[in-house]
Amino acid sequence: MEFLATLPNSLLVYVVVAHALFAIGLFGMLFRRTLIGFLISLELLLQGVGINIMAFGTYLVPDPLQARISTLFIIGIAAAEAAVFLGIAVAVFRNYQTIAVDRLIGLKG
Amino acid sequence: MFASFVHTVYTLAFATILLLVVGGALLAVTARNLIHCFFGLVGALLGVAGLYYNLGSPLLAVMQVMIYIGAVCVAIAFGLTLTRKQGEEGMRPLDIKAAIPVVLVVAMLSATLKSLAGREIVASARKIDESRIGWMLLGDYLLPFELISILLTVAVIGAVTIALINRRI
Numbered sequence: 655m656e657f658l659a660t661l662p663n664s665l666l667v668y669v670v671v672a673h674a675l676f677a678i679g680l681f682g683m684l685f686r687r688t689l690i691g692f693l694i695s696l697e698l699l700l701q702g703v704g705i706n707i708m709a710f711g712t713y714l715v716p717d718p719l720q721a722r723i724s725t726l727f728i729i730g731i732a733a734a735e736a737a738v739f740l741g742i743a744v745a746v747f748r749n750y751q752t753i754a755v756d757r758l759i760g761l762k763g
Numbered sequence: 764m765f766a767s768f769v770h771t772v773y774t775l776a777f778a779t780i781l782l783l784v785v786g787g788a789l790l791a792v793t794a795r796n797l798i799h800c801f802f803g804l805v806g807a808l809l810g811v812a813g814l815y816y817n818l819g820s821p822l823l824a825v826m827q828v829m830i831y832i833g834a835v836c837v838a839i840a841f842g843l844t845l846t847r848k849q850g851e852e853g854m855r856p857l858d859i860k861a862a863i864p865v866v867l868v869v870a871m872l873s874a875t876l877k878s879l880a881g882r883e884i885v886a887s888a889r890k891i892d893e894s895r896i897g898w899m900l901l902g903d904y905l906l907p908f909e910l911i912s913i914l915l916t917v918a919v920i921g922a923v924t925i926a927l928i929n930r931r932i
Contacts, residue, residue: 665879668814671781673872675788675807680864682792685854690797690843694804697835698788701811712818714882718891722820723904726896729823729830730911734918736835740842741922747846754851 668709675702689743689753693736700732777817784810795853797843801836808832822893 675698682695704725711721747753783806790803808831816824900908 666876667781668818669875669879670872671784671814673868673875674785675811676871677864677868678785678788678792680867681861684860684863685857686792687853687855688797688846688851690839690846691800693839693842694791694800697804697831698791698807701807705811705814708815708818708820708823712820712891718819719893719896719899722823722893722896723899725815725823726826727907727911729826730915733830733835734915736838737922738918738925740838741925743842744845744926745928752848752851753846756855 665709665713668705672702672705672709675699675705677702687754687756689739689746689755692755693739693743696739697732697736700728704728777813780810780813780817782810783807784814793854797847797852801840801843804839805832805836808836819891820893822896 679695679697679699679702682698683692686692686695707721707724707728711724712718715721743753746758750758752758787803787806787808787810791800791807792803794800794803808827812824812827812831815827
């Protein structure tokens with residue numbers, strides 16, 4: 655119980671959770687079958703990066719506001735990337751009638 | 764007595780948030796039905812907002828809920844319904860590639876923990892005046908701030924243009 659009570663204010667928890675999210679997202683990017691699943695995994699991966707930046711910025715950097723600004727930028731860029739990705743997915747579905755990543759192999763050598 | 768009760772509730776809430784993040788992420792990646800993946804993603808994003816709040820940043824928690832759950836997840840839901848097709852769900856069979864994330868993340872985590880070893884923690888997650896963020900964004904960080912507005916505009920216009928193209932590529 656005492657170990658549990660120190661959890662919310664220790665850097666280690668955030669670092670481990672962030673790395674776990676990164677690993678889960680990378681795993682999903684390698685093994686999901688469709689572009690939408692790929693996008694969902696990509697969002698998880700970016701969340702891992704955001705938590706990591708916030709944790710280190712809060713606990714190790716004298717001015718914690720820089721980490722908040724970096725994370726805000728990450729959120730904004732991720733939103734832009736998701737919009738473009740969804741547009742591409744819809745266009746691909748309209749042209750090929752599928753978004754399965756193992757069938758979009760027109761560039762495969 | 765009352766303080767320890769409050770602390771217990773707080774600790775339990777934090778454990779719930781951790782469970783929500785990891786469980787939601789696992790559901791989002793492994794579920795067979797894409798709708799279940801979507802709800803797993805929403806749960807994980809909510810949990811991450813809780814983590815941001817716990818790190819002393821209510822601003823980022825609200826931004827996370829508004830931008831991710833309010834905008835990105837709704838867009839993903841629409842994309843999901845527009846591109847749904849039977850027989851294309853679930854995951855590809857596991858093979859040797861599954862070792863890549865495990866090896867990579869174990870290496871990164873061990874390197875991080877090693878570099879953290881002698882470091883002292885300078886700040887706790889309390890008492891941060893977040894109202895300075897606005898001034899910093901309009902002062903030192905003005906150029907990235909404007910660049911990200913241009914990026915968002917271009918991205919939205921580009922996404923609409925790509926999705927509206929009605930002929931074969």
